[in-house]
Each structure stands twice: as structure tokens, then as C-alpha cells.
Amino acid sequence: MTYADILLLLGSGFLAGAVNALAGGGTIFTFSALVAIGLPPVTANATSALSVLPGQIASTTAYRREIATAFRRLLPFSIISAIGGILGGLLLLNTDESAFRALVPFLILFATILFMLTPRIASFGEGLAARRKSDAPGALATGLQGLVAIYGGYFGAGMGIMMLGSLSLTEGRDFHALNAAKNWLACIMQGLAVVVFIFSGAIDYRAVVIVATASILGGWGSVVVGRLVPQRMIRWFVIFTGLALSCWYFVR
Template sequence: MPILDAVLLFLAGFLSGAVNAVAGGGTFITFGAMTLAGLPPIVANATSSVTQFPGYITSTLAYWHDIKHFWRGALLLSLISALGALSGALILLGLDNPSFRALVPWLLLAATALFAAGPWLKPAPKPGHEAAVGSLVGSLAQFATAVYGGFFGAGMGVMMLATLGLTQSGDYHRLNALKNMLAVVIAAVAILVFVSGGVIAWLQAIIMIPGGALGGYAGVWSARRVPQNAVRGFVIAVGLFLAFYYFDKG
């Protein structure tokens, strides 16, 4: 592998972990970097799950002060997330690369639009309350989000923040902590399916994983200091670029 490709993949892993910890959307970056490096879309998508996993873990640990107050109440949402992720990952493995490639630009556009609309999709949270398991509607919304996360994943973070904001209580950082915890579950289940299906590019993953882990922890620090609008604008630009890139390739 050329040195420049390795540097690109490492930096993409770092940026992905950082933006996932702040607001989600890191899959745009890892998926795009591996696509530009020449990987088939299904392999790039599956490998993105592996590269982002350490970032999910480190950002979750960085939020442990919040998580330790509600993790028992979130076990049902974790189980629902696991079932949804399993379904989404199996659907992905049922497709071939040309079929998935045809879906990719539309998925990217939808995910980018969702990400851009994120601030208007979530009502004002309720400070001072624990984030607990919500209603049946909340459970179904989390299942649908997990199916999407297992299948593709780009924009999953903002989708989850939106649905959690509608169905759970807690301030932004508490909801973000819950989002990171559930993202760990979704990614873990999807990775098991992708590994069993033999669709992981391990060399690229090994290069990106350290960057993702460092970025995930750094992202929690930057979440309180870097304007979210700046991060969101960057992720939206990446999503639009990738969507039009795949339309052109199609």
C-alpha cells in the first residue's frame, strides 16, 4: 500500500472517531476514504464498522460518568439495537456489490439530508432527568435505527440522537452518552456478521483503528469546545461529495 494511502486512512480514522463522538456522521469519512483507496462498496462499508468500533468504545468510556447512572435502564434498548443491527447486516450480505453500489448515492443523500436536519429533529431535552427506556414507539424507532446502522451506518449517530431526543429524557451530553453506548452494541453485532461473511479489509482496518480510537476520545473533549456547526458543515460537505461521486461512477 502506498504511504500516502496509509496516511489518508489513518487521518480518516481519526476524524471519523472525533465527529462520531461529537455528533455522528463519521462513517461518511471512513467509507469515503476506503472508496477512494479502491475498495468495493460492500467491503468499504463493512470495514468502516470495524474501524469505528474503537472510537465508539473510547467515547463511551469518556462519558462513563453519565452512563453509570442509567446503563441498567438502557439494557432493553441495547437488546433491541442488537436485533436491529443483526437484521441490517444480514440484509447487506444478501446484496452483491453492483446492487449495493446503485443504492449508495441515494443512501448518502438521505443520510446527509438527515444529518443536516438533525438540529430541527430533536426537541429541547429535559435536564435533570435520567435517560431511561422509553415507550413502544421509542423502542420501534431504535430498532429501525439499528437496522439502518447494521446495513449502512452513515448518519446513524444523528438519527439516533433525533429518535432518543424524542423518546428519552436527559440533557444533550446524557443523550449523546446513550447514543454512543448503543452504537457500540450495533457496531459489535454488525462486525460479527461481517467477519463471518469475509467482507473485512483487514489491512486497511488495522491502519485506521488507532486513528479512530484516538479520535473518539479527543472528540468528547472537543465536543465542549468546537462549535457543532463547524463539525456538521464538514460532515455534510463530505456526504454530498461522496453522493455525487457515486452518481458519477454509476
């Protein structure tokens, strides 16, 4: 690993930590940087998942009161997220490197489009929530969450946005309840996928230390970034970068 590689990982980790705290979508940066320094795509994805996990856990602990209140209601979602996260991780490890490399531009483009459609997805979820007759997760909500969990264990970028739709069926329009549930379930699905990656030996721990440290610092620095840069500009920066990266991977 060269000094240029280290600087690239530090920059992507810091940027991902700040963007995740402010708008979401930071995994696109860490994954792309890990591929750029020469890691195979599957290893890069597994390494990125472990690198951003500490930040997700830290965000989740801030909502421990809301999670405790909604724990029984979230239990079916938690179970399906655990199963889906493991399945997604196993699916990634059983995907050939060349096949996964071919999927990368589509996955990044998909995550970017999801990010662009966040307001519409949130409105769709609110509409479903307005028509719900019970707080208990139904078959539709649980099935959607299972699909999100498999995707989250497999790639991860954009899974939080996908959960805005499925979780609105039970959490309604309460931002804190929705965000608490999203963070909790993201920790479960990606945490168990990371366990699968660790036991398979698919992680580059040198890169994890660099990216995770920078990501934590980026999360702290997001307070300053959020005051200086409007969130709308941050969102468009993520969208532009995602589209540019997907195009680059398509022609690469």
C-alpha cells in the first residue's frame, strides 16, 4: 500500500463518515476507493462493510431509548434482517469476482438512483403508513424488509433509503422512530454479514483501520460540514459522484 493509497482511503473514509451522518450514501466512496487501490471487488465490499460498521453502531446507540420502546414491534423485522444479512453475505462470497465486477456499475447506479428518489420513497412510505390498520408488521412489510436485508448484506449502499419504504408501514411519520429502527436494523443485517466476511477471510484489515478511523473523524467533522455546506449541495454532490463512478465502471 503506497502513501497515495493511504491518502485516498483516508479521504474516502472521512468523506463517507461526514456524508453518512448528513445525508447517507457514503459507502459508494469507501467501496470505490478500495477498488481503486487494487482490492478485488468482493474483498473491497466486505472491507467497506466492516469499515463503516462502527459509525452505524455509534449512530444506533444514540437511539437506544426509541429502540427499547419499539423493540417488540421491531422483533419480526430484526429476525428477518438477521437472516437476510447472512444470506446476502453468503451470496456475495459465492459470487465470482468477475461477475461481481460486472455488477458493480449497476449496483452503484441503483444506489444513486435510490438516493435521488429519497423524497419520493419517503412520501410513498408515508402514504402506506396512513392506510395501515395496525402497528404490527404485516407480510408485505416483512417481505420487503427481507429483500432489503439480503441487498444490505450483499452490497449495502442505498439500503437505508430502501428501508424508508418498508419501515414506514410500522413507524409512520415519526422521524426519530423511523431513523432509530433503520439504524438498528442496518446494524443487524450488516453486522451479521460482516461476521460472515470475517470468518471467510475476505477482509483487508489494514484498509479497515485506515477507513474506519477516518470515517469516525468524518462523522465528528460532519457538524462543521453541515454548518458550512447546505444539505442540498451535499445531496447533489453524492448524486453526481455516484453517477460519475457508475459511468466510469461501465466503460472501465
